[in-house]
Amino acid sequence: MLPKRPLGQTGMEVSLLGLGTVKLGRNQGVKYPQSFKIPDDKEAATLIALAKDNGINLIDTAPAYGNSEQRLGKLLAGQRQNWLICTKVGEEFNNGESRYDFSTEHTRSSVERSLQRLNTDFLDIVLIHSDGNDEEILHRHGTLDTLAALKKEGKIRAIGMSTKTVKGGLLAAEQSDVVMITWNLQYDAEIPVADYCHQHGKGVLIKKALASGHAAKSQGANVNALGDPIKQCFQMIFAHPGVSSAIVGTINPNHLRTNISAI
Numbered sequence: 001m002l003p004k005r006p007l008g009q010t011g012m013e014v015s016l017l018g019l020g021t022v023k024l025g026r027n028q029g030v031k032y033p034q035s036f037k038i039p040d041d042k043e044a045a046t047l048i049a050l051a052k053d054n055g056i057n058l059i060d061t062a063p064a065y066g067n068s069e070q071r072l073g074k075l076l077a078g079q080r081q082n083w084l085i086c087t088k089v090g091e092e093f094n095n096g097e098s099r100y101d102f103s104t105e106h107t108r109s110s111v112e113r114s115l116q117r118l119n120t121d122f123l124d125i126v127l128i129h130s131d132g133n134d135e136e137i138l139h140r141h142g143t144l145d146t147l148a149a150l151k152k153e154g155k156i157r158a159i160g161m162s163t164k165t166v167k168g169g170l171l172a173a174e175q176s177d178v179v180m181i182t183w184n185l186q187y188d189a190e191i192p193v194a195d196y197c198h199q200h201g202k203g204v205l206i207k208k209a210l211a212s213g214h215a216a217k218s219q220g221a222n223v224n225a226l227g228d229p230i231k232q233c234f235q236m237i238f239a240h241p242g243v244s245s246a247i248v249g250t251i252n253p254n255h256l257r258t259n260i261s262a263i
């Protein structure tokens with residue numbers, strides 16, 4: 001079973017691997033090395049069961065991931081208590097294009113919609129889905145204040161931001177419970193955010209740990225089969241005591257098994 005780590009001071013314990021679900025709901029406007037078919041319900045249920053049976057308790061989605069939230073609402077029916085659900089606000093993806101809205105009105109209605117779609121009374125983690133202008137969002141839109149109010153109302157357990165810059169990550173960490181940052185073998189610029197979070201008891205989730213699949217692929221099929229670059233990547237990331245979990249997006253059960261055994 002995969003070990004768990006505390007998610008900062010949220011009181012939640014998350015498995016070292018979380019399941020990313022972009023590929024359960026969206027295959028347009030993504031930067032994966034290969035095109036892919038969105039798994040059907042049976043395939044998705046098998047993947048989720050495999051994850052759960054190996055100790056994964058964290059699942060990451062977003063309104064911008066096509067119909068990922070709606071699908072999870074159905075797929076997790078009857079097993080809500082086994083999962084910590086992380087979703088986001090701010091990005092909408094329709095007709096092949098992203099649109100961003102960080103306003104109070106949109107944030108509230110987005111959270112209400114996520115509760116409905118995910119068929120749940122509360123969301124464990126809600127992150128601002130940044131468009132890259134992390135600092136501007138935090139300074140101008142008051143989105144974290146709206147999320148904090150929703151947390152007080154009992155609709156969310158922990159709030160934070162999925163950031164794209166070091167300054168934005170530090171600011172988000174100062175003002176919230178959890179930050180989601182990018183860290184992989186090719187890109188480690190955001191480590192200072194993980195350092196800050198560790199010092200201040202904030203949770204750190206890693207996105208794109210496998211460089212959206214390019215890390216595994218660039219090493220060639222044989223090395224990949226041995227799980228080498230993957231092991232290397234997880235060793236690097238989990239050596240940092242501030243890192244709570246890496247959200248890896250896979251729809252391939254064998255890849256999920258490789259990733260679990262690499263840890």
Ligand SMILES: NC(=O)c1ccc[n+]([C@@H]2O[C@H](COP(=O)([O-])OP(=O)(O)OC[C@H]3O[C@@H](n4cnc5c(N)ncnc54)[C@H](OP(=O)(O)O)[C@@H]3O)[C@@H](O)[C@H]2O)c1
Binds near residue numbers: 061207214249251252
């Ligand atoms: N702004 C944000 O908030 C944001 C942005 C990006 C991502 N995310 C979250 O983070 C998750 C992960 O990000 P990501 O999907 O961009 O990147 P990632 O986890 O680094 O890479 C996922 C890709 O790697 C492949 N892969 C996984 N394990 C593999 C293995 N053992 N061998 C070979 N290939 C493997 C997957 O293909 P297969 O399906 O074929 O395994 C998939 O195409 C997303 O699903 C999402 O939940 C959040």
